[in-house]
Amino acid sequence: MSTITKTQAAVGRSAARGSILGIEGMPLSEIDRLLQLARKMNPLKPRPLLRGKRVLLLFYEPSTRTRASFEIAAKALGATTTLILSSGSSIEKGESLLDTAYTLRAVGADVIVVRHPNAGAPHLMARHLDIPVINAGDGMHEHPTQALLDAYTMLRHKKKLNSLQVAIVGDVYHSRVARSAIHLLSKVGARTTLCGPPELVPEIAATLAPGLRISRSCEEAVRGADVVMVLRVQRERLAGLKLSLPDYISRYQITMTRLRLAKNDAMLMHPGPIIRGLELTWDVADCPQSVIVEEVSNGVPLRMAVLARALGKG
Amino acid sequence: MKQSSQSHSLLIRNGHLIDPVARVDALMDVLLRDGQVVEVAPPNKIRGGADEKFDAKGLIVAPGFIDLHVHLREPGQSYKETIASGTAAAAAGGFTTVCCMPNTTPVLDSPEWVTWVRQPQRGAVVNVFPVASATQASKGAVLTDFRALQRAGAVAVTDDGKPILNETTMRDALRTSAEINFPIVQHAEDTRLTQNCSMHEGATSLRLGLRGMTDAAEAVIVDRDVQLAQQFTGARLHVAHLSTAEALKSVRRAKRNRARVTCEVTPHHFALSDSDVRDYDTNFKMNPPLRSAADREALLEALADGTVDAIASDHAPHAPHEKIVEFERASFGVTGLETALGLAVTVLHGRQKMPFARIVELFTAGPARVVDLRGRGTLLRGSHADVTIFDPKKRWTFDATKSRSKSHNTPFDEWQMTGKIVATIVSGRIVYRSG
Ligand SMILES: [Zn+2]
Numbered sequence: 001m002s003t004i005t006k007t008q009a010a011v012g013r014s015a016a017r018g019s020i021l022g023i024e025g026m027p028l029s030e031i032d033r034l035l036q037l038a039r040k041m042n043p044l045k046p047r048p049l050l051r052g053k054r055v056l057l058l059f060y061e062p063s064t065r066t067r068a069s070f071e072i073a074a075k076a077l078g079a080t081t082t083l084i085l086s087s088g089s090s091i092e093k094g095e096s097l098l099d100t101a102y103t104l105r106a107v108g109a110d111v112i113v114v115r116h117p118n119a120g121a122p123h124l125m126a127r128h129l130d131i132p133v134i135n136a137g138d139g140m141h142e143h144p145t146q147a148l149l150d151a152y153t154m155l156r157h158k159k160k161l162n163s164l165q166v167a168i169v170g171d172v173y174h175s176r177v178a179r180s181a182i183h184l185l186s187k188v189g190a191r192t193t194l195c196g197p198p199e200l201v202p203e204i205a206a207t208l209a210p211g212l213r214i215s216r217s218c219e220e221a222v223r224g225a226d227v228v229m230v231l232r233v234q235r236e237r238l239a240g241l242k243l244s245l246p247d248y249i250s251r252y253q254i255t256m257t258r259l260r261l262a263k264n265d266a267m268l269m270h271p272g273p274i275i276r277g278l279e280l281t282w283d284v285a286d287c288p289q290s291v292i293v294e295e296v297s298n299g300v301p302l303r304m305a306v307l308a309r310a311l312g313k314g
Numbered sequence: 315m316k317q318s319s320q321s322h323s324l325l326i327r328n329g330h331l332i333d334p335v336a337r338v339d340a341l342m343d344v345l346l347r348d349g350q351v352v353e354v355a356p357p358n359k360i361r362g363g364a365d366e367k368f369d370a371k372g373l374i375v376a377p378g379f380i381d382l383h384v385h386l387r388e389p390g391q392s393y394k395e396t397i398a399s400g401t402a403a404a405a406a407g408g409f410t411t412v413c414c415m416p417n418t419t420p421v422l423d424s425p426e427w428v429t430w431v432r433q434p435q436r437g438a439v440v441n442v443f444p445v446a447s448a449t450q451a452s453k454g455a456v457l458t459d460f461r462a463l464q465r466a467g468a469v470a471v472t473d474d475g476k477p478i479l480n481e482t483t484m485r486d487a488l489r490t491s492a493e494i495n496f497p498i499v500q501h502a503e504d505t506r507l508t509q510n511c512s513m514h515e516g517a518t519s520l521r522l523g524l525r526g527m528t529d530a531a532e533a534v535i536v537d538r539d540v541q542l543a544q545q546f547t548g549a550r551l552h553v554a555h556l557s558t559a560e561a562l563k564s565v566r567r568a569k570r571n572r573a574r575v576t577c578e579v580t581p582h583h584f585a586l587s588d589s590d591v592r593d594y595d596t597n598f599k600m601n602p603p604l605r606s607a608a609d610r611e612a613l614l615e616a617l618a619d620g621t622v623d624a625i626a627s628d629h630a631p632h633a634p635h636e637k638i639v640e641f642e643r644a645s646f647g648v649t650g651l652e653t654a655l656g657l658a659v660t661v662l663h664g665r666q667k668m669p670f671a672r673i674v675e676l677f678t679a680g681p682a683r684v685v686d687l688r689g690r691g692t693l694l695r696g697s698h699a700d701v702t703i704f705d706p707k708k709r710w711t712f713d714a715t716k717s718r719s720k721s722h723n724t725p726f727d728e729w730q731m732t733g734k735i736v737a738t739i740v741s742g743r744i745v746y747r748s749g
Contacts, residue, residue, distance in 0.1 A: 024521070097640060118640035119523035120594030127593075128638075139642070141523030176523060207517040 008058040018111070018132030018310040021048075021122050022142035029186060032149070037305035037314045038152050038298075041076075044067055048078035049313045055079045057098070058134075060086040060116045064294050065272060066136050066145070070113050073303035077313075079110075093159050101125045104194070111310050114138075132310040140174050146271050147180035149302040151188070153295050154227060162189035167221040169252060170231030171200040177271040178231055182208050195221035196252055199241040200233070218252050225262040229269045230254050233279045254280040256287065267291050300304040322365050323347040324742050328357055329370025329703065332677040333377055335692035344375060346742040354693060356462065368744070370703050373736055376674045377693050378410025378700025380681040381651065382578050383474075383554055383626035386442070388411070389430065390419025395631040395720045400438035400651070403629070403718040405746035407651040407678075408735035410700035411441040411690060416452065417475035423447035423458045425466035432467055433472035439745045441700070443685065445499060447465065448478055448487055449636045457699070460490050469685040472499035473552060477535055478610045479505060485542050492546035492573040497576075497685055499552045502535040502561060503527075503602065512642045514588040522591070523669055524641065527603055533560035540568040540575055552684055553577040557602040559612035576684045578626035581650060581657040582725060584613050590725070596637045596644035597725045600630065600666075614666055624681035627654045632719030649719050653712055653726045655704060659733025662708070670706060676703075699742035708734040 015021060024030070038287075055074040056062050058066055064295055067083070074081045075301035084104070086092065091100055097116070102250075104112055111132045112120050121138035126133040137143040154161060172178040172194050185192045186209035192200050193213045215221040222228055238245055259268060268280075268290040276282045285292060324346045331342035331354065343360050345353040355359050381404065387395040397414075404412045412698025414431065416422030422431065422444055430436075430443045435488070446468035450456045453476070454607060460471060477498060478484045487498045508527040513519050515583045536553055543551040556577040568575035582600065587610045599605060616622045630647025637644050657675070662668040682691025689697045714727035736745035 005731055023394060072675050096635070096637065111555050116640070118642045118643045124638075139523050140525075173520070179521070179523060202520065208521055 006223060015123065015126035016129050016132050020132070020134045020144055021125040021307055022135060022309060023144045023147050023180045023187070026144070026186045027107060031184060032101070034148055034302070034305050034309060035152055035155060037309060038302040041301035041304035043072060043304065044299040046076045049308050050074065050311055051294065052232070053079040053089055053311055054108050055081045055111040055307065056104045056112045057081060057083045058104065058114045059083065059110055060091070060135070063115055063136070064298060065113065066138060069296070070136065070303050071296065073300050074301070074307055075235070077307060079307070086167045091237035094173070096259060097121055098128055101129055105131060112309065120222045130213045134310055137176050139176065141176050142180045143176040144180050144220065145299070145303055146177050147184040148306070149271060149295060149299045150181060150229070150271070151184055152302050153269065153291055153298045154267065154274065156298070157291070158226060159300055161185070164190040164226040165224060166190050166227040166229060167195055167225040168192060168229045169195045169218060169221060169232065169254060171233045171237065172196060172205055173200050173202060174234070175231050179208065181229065182212065186211050193221045197243055197248065199243055218254070218258055218266055219261055220260050225266055227267045227269060228254060228259060228262050230280050232273065232275060235278070254284050256281065256283055259284055261291035269295060272296065278298060286302065317511050320439060321348055322742055324366045324368060324739065325364035325371050326375055326701065326703070327366045329373050329375035331375045331672050331693070332674045333693045334671055334679045336694050339671050342375070342695060344650060344701065346701070346739070349699050350742040351695055351697045351699055354695065366510060368703070368737065372705065374670060374674070374706050375704050376702045376704070377644045377678040377691050377697070378740065379677040379702045380411040380625050380687060380691060381409045381629070382413045382624050382645070382681045382684060383649070383706070384412040384414050384629045384651065385541065385631065386414040387631060388418060388436065389427065393633050397431065397442060397512060398439070399718060400543070400629070400631070401438040401440045401442060401722045403649070403651040404440045405738045405740070406718050407653070407734065408655050408702040408704060408738050409440055409651060410702060410738060410740045411443065413443045413445050413469055413685060415445055415474045416447040421447045421452045423450050425462045428463055428466040428468045430743045440740050443467070443687070445470045445472050445474070447450065447471060448473045448498060451485065452476060453478055454483060457486055457490070459521060460496055461494055464494060464496050469584065470497040470499050470685070472501065472554065474499065474501045474712055477505060479504050481538065482541070482725065485545070488543050488549040489546050489549065492549040495548065495550070496551040497552045499554050500535065500537065500539055501554050502532045503692065504531040504534050504554070505691050507531040510598060513591055514605050516588050518588045518591055518604050522594070529558040529560055529605065529609065532556070532558045533564065534603060536561040537564045540573065540690065542566045543575055544568070544571060544573050548574065550574045551576070555580050555583065555626065556622070557583045557609060557613070559609050562612055562616050562621060574646070576623040577621070578624040578681070578684070579613050579617060579622045580626060580628045581654045582648060583656045584610060585661050586725065594641040595725070596639070596641055596722050597646050598725070599641060599646055600628070600648050601646035607625050608622070614662070617662060618668055618672065622685050624677065625650050625658060625676045626681065629719070631719050632723050633721060637723045647718065647723065649721055649724045651719065652717055652732070653724065653729070655733030655735055656710070656712065656733050657726070659706060660731045664732055697737065700734065701739040703737040703739070704733060704735050706733055708732065
């Protein structure tokens, strides 16, 4: 805390109304409301809530599931979608993020969904635009709709979130999915254990949210868990950290043996894309407890709820 | 002594004079004539008239403030700042002398460019002393000609913006420093440890998903340089914008060993910490970055106990297109000339109860010693007539849009502060007066 009082926030501007930038700043009531709204959304029964609205999908990074999911969600609500990729657009010619954003606003965007390699990029856009901005993943920071769809998926199998014991295993440091999930689970009152080597789960990660625990033992983290959330581990990152791949696999890979330490009805989750044989074994990915495919499906109603809410229709 | 074309005298009356070198902390009148201090005496004891009188009742009168670390951006980057606009901001901040950094376009690595910066056509309103580049084009490989740069008027050398990373290069620089009594200013950052990093490594960087600079990146270079400096009797090492508790330990050890090692601390590092980096506001992005609360506490202690020699602004103006971008892509640096005193009085005096005499020392005698500015940093008779007058109790709010700097990239916009510059006098002439 600074010792000097400000007459007003130096940043000056707040995000445009309806923006969804992260879970950290989202009140619990808003999380509940989005989850309830998602339950009313059925991608197979389109509702023209957003007829005539233009949803701009601005992707500075490759994406399969998030992009497809937003696109299908928008169309199921009657909106039109336009996809802008950084390659093949004026972004390639060096146009700044804000100038691109102003251009999209000028062509009539009602909401911009953005995926960007830099943390805070959606926040910058939201401060300078008068239309809502939805964060579809910003660098290593947050991926709020993924955390929301994971909570939505948990609620389809478990009565309440506040009694859950969750193990998050893998590369927390580089993961925007992990940061969003950690904030959401902390807000709903779940007990979360982060598990991985210090290079990927630094000790200081315990300060991310109240009620977090860190364990270096996969067995300890998974034992008795209601949910085991596995995070992707990138080979290149292990190389950069001088952590041997066999060592990681022997200590932290989720195998059937390890998964059996969790509750009998435990859910096995993974935000994808999965790398079989690295962070989990082949059989774990397809085991009856795995909801990996369901997570992808649930992305659509959840993102329908997010888009509807962003445009004041929910 | 050359007589100026028109003789001019200025009498500053009824002020509270603080001059740490003269050991004065009392009501005194000061008479300036033809660019020099000619008399200092208790109120109403100075006889004879003066062309101009300044009533400093209720104000503190101090030697002109000296800022060791300012980026004036000329030559080559006048879209960010010019020598004229930067020195106007300096005057508004109470600085009568600034030392400008060489990371311009081209780099100040030749006597010709050092001379160019000092030419009257640049329109400087305060004294400008260039710090030249330590290596050619600041590429870190081949040392510049220190002797020639010194003769041209450079007061030190540095590769600021970057460190002198190579051990042999640094050792050679310090050897020459000892031979010609010339300070080497180090931007202490082991850049091998800070690739792609945009803020301090800690809980906040982890939360924001930003790659963090470890405090060790500063400490290892300071530690190494202190050891290298002690190999040559008389070598002078000055650590720029020191920001970590670890690096302070090396400086303390060097000072105990009577090595000629000095350091400066910026107002933003003693006023803010990494947890103030909120909402990806790039006005909180600078290098070295805002550090942990513990580092900040260590700086406050070191400012008080004498380990720190000077407060320096590291005024680093940038244009909007370099700052209103993604945090990780934004340029490092914040402006700081006009907020330095307000922050010092508010934080160091208001909260830490630091006496005004020590604050004045950190802005005057301290920096003057670091780069040997003879006749500055004090108002002893015969000194340069550079004077800073401030109101220690005045509460005010900084408005970045009214800054004299060409750039407005400050984290302190709309901050309420105590302690305001009332007048800045350079060579006996008032160059700034608060409106
Ligand atoms: Zn520097």
